Amino acid sequence: MAAPVPAAADGESRGGGVRDALGGLTTRGRSFLAAGVAATVCAYVLGQGDLLRVGLLLMVLPLVCVLVLYRTRYRVTAGRGLSPRRVPAGGEARVHLRMENVSRLPTGLLMLQDHVPYVLGPRPRFVLDRVEAGGRREVSYRVRSDLRGRYPLGPLQLRLNDPFGMCELTRSFSAYDTLTVIPRTESLPPVRLAGEGAGYGDGLQHSLALAGEDDVIPREYRYGDDLRRVHWRSTARLGELMVRREEQPQRARCTVLLDTRAVAYQGAGPDSAFEWAVSGAASVLVHMLERGFAVRLLTDTGSVLPGEGADGFAGATQDSADAAGLLMDTLAVVDHSDGAGLSRAYDVLRSGGEGLLVAFIGDLDEEQAAMAARMRRGSGGAVAFVLDSGSWSNGRPAGGAALDSVCRLREAGWTAVAVPPRASLAEVWRHAGSAPLEPGAPGGGATAFAGGWS
The missing domain is CATH 2.60.40.10 (Immunoglobulins)
Structure with a gap:
């Protein structure tokens, strides 16, 4: 319950004064006042004393009510x-x-x-x-x-x-x-996507993680440190107890690219292609956070949201629930952009595109399809869900332009899926996970799913 707030209805806070109080006369009060004035005028013209008393009573009653209500504390x-x-x-x-x-x-x-x-x-x-x-x-x-x-x-x-x-x-x-x-989110099945394993196994990058802040040299012993980590050479040289640094795996990263270009979507409302893309991005972000990934949300404008953590990755230095809350708050107000291309997003991915890339893309012309295909180079794995907004508007299967974009992305090594109208994200996600895992091979690492279901 919110903290109590003093009401402006308090008798000591009268707003605009008596004039506002008179403005608060109801239809009944105004009618009584008008009838009283009319009766008073008639009584004066006709010389009727009794009618004058009635008129005065009709006029005074609403005025007294205004005064009493105004002075009520x-x-x-x-x-x-x-x-x-x-x-x-x-x-x-x-x-x-x-x-x-x-x-x-x-x-x-x-x-x-x-x-x-x-x-x-x-x-x-x-x-x-x-x-x-x-x-x-x-x-x-x-x-x-x-x-x-x-x-x-x-x-x-x-x-x-x-x-x-x-x-x-x-x-x-x-x-x-x-x-x-x-946005609405769907629970996604745990599938393995092409390139998702980047960051695990022998090729995993490592980062420093100690009881305190990361150091580049052994540090002095702190209460609670494991004695097995004592660095004896530094201890002997410095004359005080020093402990070794230790390494732990860096959290795998996932970037979710949301295409918000107004020119890429037709229609509006809860069942539009754009709302499906927003809901899909939200579902993937939550799913990846639950799986232990550090995630970031990238739009076609080049904005990295919400900007928490290293390089905009949420969940890397904060609780997953807090990171999910920040991302959901961001997606709650995301809207169409005025941009016509994906070049800004490409620049961000080129400067730091490691990890898995999951993209929700609207209509693409030939130039933007080529731009999206080049994004694959800087990522350990790339999955694209391509929406043909025209098919979403008329309820038909994906058209030739969407399938051409899927083929272009497939040739670049993407796992590409053409999303039919009213598709279940969980089913599309499972379908993307069942694609071959040989990115870069002809026809491998990608699929075009143009079918539909209710």
Whole structure:
């Protein structure tokens, strides 16, 4: 539950003053006021004293209600709790609202209203009849979105009404929360991809990892160090106990390339090719983190996200769950880019493209297909999922352009798969893992899967 926030409805914080209070007259209050004015004028013209008293009563009643409501000194605090704060697209989150009357007087009729973006559902409203002094009320509602993004919740509004319904004042709290809707992810089967083993076995690179920071020479003994690591030569030379450095395998690396070019995709919405690519990238990132890889997310703009760890690799120096959270937050707001090519991503991979490369690529022309094929050179293994956005729009199998791109990537040693509309990522992933493991051989290390399923 969020920390209590003083309400602007507090009697000591009156906003714009009496003018705002008069602006809060309801239709009933304005009708009474207009009827009172009309009756007063008629009474003056006709010389009817009784009608004059009725007119004055009709005018005074809404004004008295405005004055009483304006001078009511309610002190109200409110809080909001969001559980969970990060949900996948199509998932639900529950918002808990708490309102507490901290004044010495009971409140009248109150209405709570929370501001919610329209994509999360209708605006929630709750009517609270009476809250005793020191009393508390808790209500909740659910929100759901099929679209990725970061959505603000709040601020919470409190409406105060008088017993006759003549006046209604609205005051807003200042606090708000943010709901993050991340891409859907699929659980992927543990398959072995071409080049995935780079970083294991005899050819594995090593890095220094000691109890403290990495050193290039033996360091002094620290409490808790294994005595079997004592470096006797340095100990004798320096006159104090020194320990050896030790080596451990470096975490294997995986780069996930997400093509976000607007020209590479047609259509929009949860079932579009672009959303499938985003969901696929999220699934692969989570899968690789679970398998112990250090991962990074690269887009066609050359942006390495989220930028944590060495060379942008997440999971290398942080917990896998934290790394996954950062990556999902990034993918929650990723959108189309204005770029027309993959050259920036190619430059990043050329400067540091070791490890496995998994790419989700949209429509490619001949020049960009050649550029994507050259990315394979700097990677220990490369897998490409090529989406023909035109086929996704009309529900037909992948067209000739997508198959030509697959063939071009295959000739360069990629494991290439043409993704049909509404494909299951787990099935496509399994199909990529069943491809031959001889990258660079004619027709080897790649496959074109143009079939489809529901």
